[in-house]
Amino acid sequence: MVAIVDASLTQFGKREEDLFQLAKQSSLPILRKFGGEVDFIVVSNSYSGEFSRVSGINNLISTYLSLDYIPSIRVDNTSGSGGSAILVAKSLLESQVAKSVLVIGVEKMSTMNTREVTSVISSLLPPRERSAGISVPSLASLMARLYMKRYGATRESIAQVAVKNHKNGAKNPFAHIRKEVTVEEVLRSNVVADPLRQYEFCPISDGSASLLMTRDEDAMSFTSKPVYVKGIAMASDSSHITDREDILEMRSVRTAGALAMRQAKVTRVDFAELHDMATILEIAEGEALGILERGKGWTYYLDGRTEIDGDIPINTSGGLNSKGHPIGASGVAQAVEAYLQIRGEAGVRQVKGRVGLTLSMAGFGNSATVAIFGDEP
């Protein structure tokens, strides 16, 4: 298997810098130490063409970083690109194509206004659902209604996901939204897709995150505290979300989670970074992964169990909800948070425990990659 031996990220948010400058900011701290070791670059990015009218960004980034002769590719899986890029990096390492892979997740989104961004992101929906006016927020709203009805969850319990994530994000110097919010403020914020409100969705962010990955056996020559990938798996579900038997099921998440846990030989994790593009998704994903009890996930939030000092901290980084969601960077940034937590370098966000899970997801679970990280292989 493989390990993360260095990790870094930029401030997320509306940034003045372009795609290349952001990629450089997140990777430079790694390159200063290990630039001579990198022999492959995997760029996780989805929308450079749409947002910045740039293509072939892996080659342009390698030139921009003065790594002209290092081979590179771009891996895309929309919102789930980061997890996909880590899976590809693992495969490149294990198949001996590379000895150390620099994974750079980057997205520059603030070149467009909210309406334009929404239109670009909607291009991942199947033509049939797109023409029926379905959007990712409207699917989240459908999910929230169904979840509350089926399990008797209170509206406040779902809003509490945003409260908790903003509380964590306020502690993260790299987060986009560094402001705590109350349940009342969440429920008073603008309706995006009834009943879900503005504070319950991720903002539109620019940002970049980078990882240096090697094979297990090489990791200790880079750092005395590698963070090992104990398991990683991808699973898929129908892109026709309205065709799914049960929208709460999150089949891809459940499948990828079970496969990754089996690979990692663990039955539980100490913390998790989930794909909280909307509040309700964090609860549904936690249940699909078996981190939260089925139908009772919402109660964990009322009881504070998913907070940093709870028994199963979720999104200590602030999550997509507060840290921000620069599409191609998000899944890589989740791994950065796991890296910091497992090394005990998460500062005021530090949790106990040595095994963490990340879920990188495309669309509404069209694709899910789950990775289990730990301080041992």
Add this chain to the structure above:
Amino acid sequence: MVAIVDASLTQFGKREEDLFQLAKQSSLPILRKFGGEVDFIVVSNSYSGEFSRVSGINNLISTYLSLDYIPSIRVDNTSGSGGSAILVAKSLLESQVAKSVLVIGVEKMSTMNTREVTSVISSLLPPRERSAGISVPSLASLMARLYMKRYGATRESIAQVAVKNHKNGAKNPFAHIRKEVTVEEVLRSNVVADPLRQYEFCPISDGSASLLMTRDEDAMSFTSKPVYVKGIAMASDSSHITDREDILEMRSVRTAGALAMRQAKVTRVDFAELHDMATILEIAEGEALGILERGKGWTYYLDGRTEIDGDIPINTSGGLNSKGHPIGASGVAQAVEAYLQIRGEAGVRQVKGRVGLTLSMAGFGNSATVAIFGDEP
């Protein structure tokens, strides 16, 4: 290592079908036989957003193919995407992430006119060169002038690349341009970037090509005649082409070729599919790979040595020049030609010999992936 156990492609050209229909057309013949075996899909595509306003196409394609539960990613490296996708498929197989990978290369370009397509493709150039008005055709023109001057090559010898490739393409039922041309016709066609003419550049094409790949040891359970990947390597060069010491050098091509040949333990190949986006590139690439003698490549064309019945056939498929160049599909289609040739199924284009080379290249050699295929591992 790994093998190709099935391969298929669509007619290249201006097609009525959309991206999804093209992907289905190339993959369906494989899926009819082996649909139940596929456990990962790698989509090679660069510009679905730009040309078709669609993103997340790997997930949309898997749903369109009724392979909802099969994990998938998109791999992009502009014109070199196909080679990159094959390299990623090899890694996914060797690292046990998958047992059989369906590689689908696809690009739908004819949604836009020539001017718009040129503008999209130019987005792969570094901002500095783009703003200086440099385009990929103008770089090819620069290369042609330099080559003729340095080596005393005649103008006709370069045009002869197009004559040979059109002759081959006329024999390929899947080629976009199925019309032989004479040297006189080539030299009388419209100037694109003086001295290079229209018939010396690839047309704008739609198309798709698919491969089914497995590990060596599993290949014989799919077919009695697997085509083995004997070696595959990627190398990179500066994206600032005007910074390169020698524009004829093709460093990425030379490096990737040497690495792949060493892996394959071969010193020569029986045929090659090169990246003839422009005529002069085929000659420069052949020399960088050591297939053509340095500075004398042009004479091979005058002597007919690169023709189907020559001693080193190049682009028996018609190449990008005549078969067409649907960006994400091209590198995959090169492997399809190698598959047919090595299995003895290339019909009127059949060459002798059992070892073939493909060169999948991004931009003007920003990235190059060379693969060596053979009838033995």
